[in-house]
């Protein structure tokens with residue numbers, strides 16, 4: 318594909334073991350950035366970049382392009398910030414992966430289970446990023462680890478207010494993160510564990526139980542182990558929830574990011590065979606404001622509704638060069654109104670995203686259906702019947718002509 322028209326392009330030559338950090342401006346109107354690897358090898362949070370392919374990053378993205386051997390990349394567009402850093406903890410993270418891989422090898426030899434790892438630390442130390450990195454490295458060497466997402470504020474797997482588990486079968490997509498197919502999701506209902514700590518601990522135990530059952534019947538899952546991402550609340554009941562999680566999952570390793578007191582407390586309170594390791598945070602991790610966290614959450618819940626096919630118009634009225642077929646495959650955004658009531662909507666499995674992603678919607682299979690039972694346009698609320706056993710896996714809905722009314 319040709320370089321994005323009209324965008325400034327900046328070339329960065331990176332020495333080995335350095336990273337290019339950049340941020341894309343936030344906000345609806347902000348311009349997307351494109352990244353292209355020109356020479357050498359590089360990765361974004363553990364996922365390798367293909368050469369001469371343009372990766373697009375939307376508003377608000379905060380990205381690090383790391384290279385082990387050196388590389389050159391092009392950025393198209395104007396980033397909010399962009400700089401190269403030599404000071405990264407990547408080597409320590411890679412060593413952590415190597416140690417976990419040793420444990421998996423040993424588990425394989427001795428017919429034992431692989432490492433169960435809990436990643437803890439306050440907010441904005443890069444816990445999710447470290448989880449992603451370790452999981453991607455593990456799949457890249459052929460493992461099938463499980464991601465356990467206990468961060469109810471910023472879930473990487475499902476909507477906020479849920480806890481979940483996901484088997485990881487391939488490295489995270491550079492732009493979209495891990496492919497979320499068939500996750501196991503539990504409803505918690507709020508974005509802080511503190512609103513109902515009992516429920517939170519109960520759900521942690523449920524996930525641990527299901528994961529252990531899976532390990533009993535699936536050797537690869539057992540050897541792969543799990544990486545547990547936790548909430549940034551590390552005091553009082555939040556701390557107790559971490560101790561509870563360690564015991565429910567019988568974790569072998571706890572990675573504490575950038576919090577010495579938490580490290581000492583966990584060393585003191587967890588059984589001696591649990592390896593508690595203190596790791597530095599990356600200087601690249603950007604603090605996110607409350608506002609920014611809310612926006613990220615909203616974006617995850619926000620749904621888009623389309624109708625496939627614009628109403629047909631007589632050929633004589635069509636704009637020049639446009640044929641009837643074009644209108645039949647066109648995606649027409651639907652504004653929720655009363656007339657949506659009782660319509661069946663298909664939940665598209667198309668990747669969520671902006672413009673670019675819309676192209677795939679028509680050809681994407683459906684992963685579930687919902688029925689709208691009530692629309693309040695003023696309050697912007699829509700009630701739906703959703704036979705799916707979990708929250709919407711995707712946020713693109715396609716309206717059908719079919720209506721459903723439960724007469725029972």
Ligand code: ATP
Pocket residue numbers: 338339378379380381439440441442443444445446447468471548549599600601602603
């Ligand atoms: P929380 O507890 O709030 O969920 P966290 O500790 O899990 O936060 P992350 O979500 O991993 O933190 O990271 C915060 C942000 O920083 C993310 O947008 C991530 O993309 C970005 N980030 C992480 N590491 C780097 C880096 N080395 N350079 C640039 N940006 C980074």
